[in-house]
Amino acid sequence: MTMKKKPRGRLFFANPGPTNIPDSILHAQAHFTVDFMDADFIELYNHCFDGLKKVIKTNQHLFFYAGSGHAAWEASLVNLFSPKDRILIVETGHFSDKWGEMATALGLDVVTVAAEWNKGIDYAAVQAALVADSGHAIKAVCCVHNETSTGMVLDIPRVRAAMDGAKHPALLLADTISSLGSLDFRMDEWGVDCAVGGSQKGLMLPTGLSFTAISDKALKAHQVSTCPKHYFNWTVMLARPHKSFLGTVPTSFFFGLKESLRLLLEEEGMANVVSRHARLGEAVRRAVQHWSGNQGPRLFCTDPTRYSDSVTAVKMPEGFNAEDVRKTALSRFNVSLGGGLSKLSGQVFRIGHMGDLNEPMILGTLSVVEMALKINGVPHASGGVDAAISYLAEQG
Numbered sequence: 001m002t003m004k005k006k007p008r009g010r011l012f013f014a015n016p017g018p019t020n021i022p023d024s025i026l027h028a029q030a031h032f033t034v035d036f037m038d039a040d041f042i043e044l045y046n047h048c049f050d051g052l053k054k055v056i057k058t059n060q061h062l063f064f065y066a067g068s069g070h071a072a073w074e075a076s077l078v079n080l081f082s083p084k085d086r087i088l089i090v091e092t093g094h095f096s097d098k099w100g101e102m103a104t105a106l107g108l109d110v111v112t113v114a115a116e117w118n119k120g121i122d123y124a125a126v127q128a129a130l131v132a133d134s135g136h137a138i139k140a141v142c143c144v145h146n147e148t149s150t151g152m153v154l155d156i157p158r159v160r161a162a163m164d165g166a167k168h169p170a171l172l173l174a175d176t177i178s179s180l181g182s183l184d185f186r187m188d189e190w191g192v193d194c195a196v197g198g199s200q201k202g203l204m205l206p207t208g209l210s211f212t213a214i215s216d217k218a219l220k221a222h223q224v225s226t227c228p229k230h231y232f233n234w235t236v237m238l239a240r241p242h243k244s245f246l247g248t249v250p251t252s253f254f255f256g257l258k259e260s261l262r263l264l265l266e267e268e269g270m271a272n273v274v275s276r277h278a279r280l281g282e283a284v285r286r287a288v289q290h291w292s293g294n295q296g297p298r299l300f301c302t303d304p305t306r307y308s309d310s311v312t313a314v315k316m317p318e319g320f321n322a323e324d325v326r327k328t329a330l331s332r333f334n335v336s337l338g339g340g341l342s343k344l345s346g347q348v349f350r351i352g353h354m355g356d357l358n359e360p361m362i363l364g365t366l367s368v369v370e371m372a373l374k375i376n377g378v379p380h381a382s383g384g385v386d387a388a389i390s391y392l393a394e395q396g
């Protein structure tokens with residue numbers, strides 16, 4: 001029998017979601033079955049409900065779904081709109097495209113403010129599109145706070161300012177799937193009406209629980225929405241004991257979520273979580289910027305004000321395939337990097353730096369990337385890892 005050679009050691013996960021799950025969450029989630037109507041469980045559930053609202057920074061409404069981020073995307077669309085309603089998608093990359101595709105499939109009329117993926121949206125163009133819509137046909141502006149495919153962050157307060165500047169009453173929807181629990185996000189302060197989130201990134205949980213936080217204004221819009229819906233119907237959910245879930249509640253997630261919230265809100269504190277991501281994100285960028293010497297790989301994002309602190313997309317030099325680097329990292333060193341999505345396939349690989357992550361994990365990942373560049377003969381300036389070390393050593 002021939003044995004398949006597999007690298008030793010735990011899979012080193014540097015993919016931008018799902019992310020590493022801390023052992024304490026794994027243990028918490030490995031809980032025996034409980035009755036979801038049991039008073040102790042309801043107490044734990046309510047604790048999670050309130051705690052997650054603290055992470056989202058909202059005092060308004062919250063609905064959970066047994067499903068990945070796509071479920072929460074769909075719930076946001078079918079609960080807020082009616083067939084043929086017009087929504088405006090702010091183009092950021094693969095994920096804004098996919099949300100728009102879903103809306104079209106659900107019978108909505110999707111208009112897009114286009115952007116070059118490596119430069120990002122012109123906020124004035126968003127305002128101009130809203131000013132031009134004097135009849136207020138546009139019911140919502142949908143944007144992805146952190147575009148996981150490009151490693152770029154969108155300034156949500158600037159989108160809000162564009163809407164306010166146009167005196168437009170549309171709802172503001174923000175996908176926070178790869179930002180929540182890693183980057184600063186403030187639903188109520190920023191005037192977001194629907195924040196869409198998922199379990200498997202900054203919250204450090206397995207994939208399969210998602211949620212939407214909803215403003216009072218959005219709940220009013222829901223009351224006149226006629227898109228067909230049932231499992232995701234907020235009105236039906238509100239009548240249920242957990243104010244979510246028409247069927248069985250996935251209880252194990254809530255044992256995990258309680259521990260996740262303890263880590264984020266009590267043990268580390270959200271401000272420290274955000275600054276840790278900023279520090280580690282900058283270390284990754286320092287390494288990539290160094291490698292870009294000798295015509296090497298470079299940062300895909302060309303606007304430093306839009307760098308994401310939770311994921312970095314690395315653009316390969318002409319004639320080199322990002323998949324080769326990714327495959328070498330995985331097959332030889334057991335490090336999982338993200339690949340390029342849709343039109344970026346083969347052109348970029350992505351380093352995730354979100355969730356349960358520290359300096360040695362980042363430096364290990366960067367070392368493997370540098371080795372994989374060497375092994376594949378990709379031109380670069382060697383010493384990117386040293387650049388990251390020098391930067392991290394200087395931080396308090």
Ligand code: PLP
Pocket residue numbers: 017068069070071095144146147148149175176177178198207
């Ligand atoms: N939105 C963003 C920004 C994402 O990064 C992802 C997944 O990576 C999704 C939406 C889709 O979520 P899911 O894969 O959990 O369905």
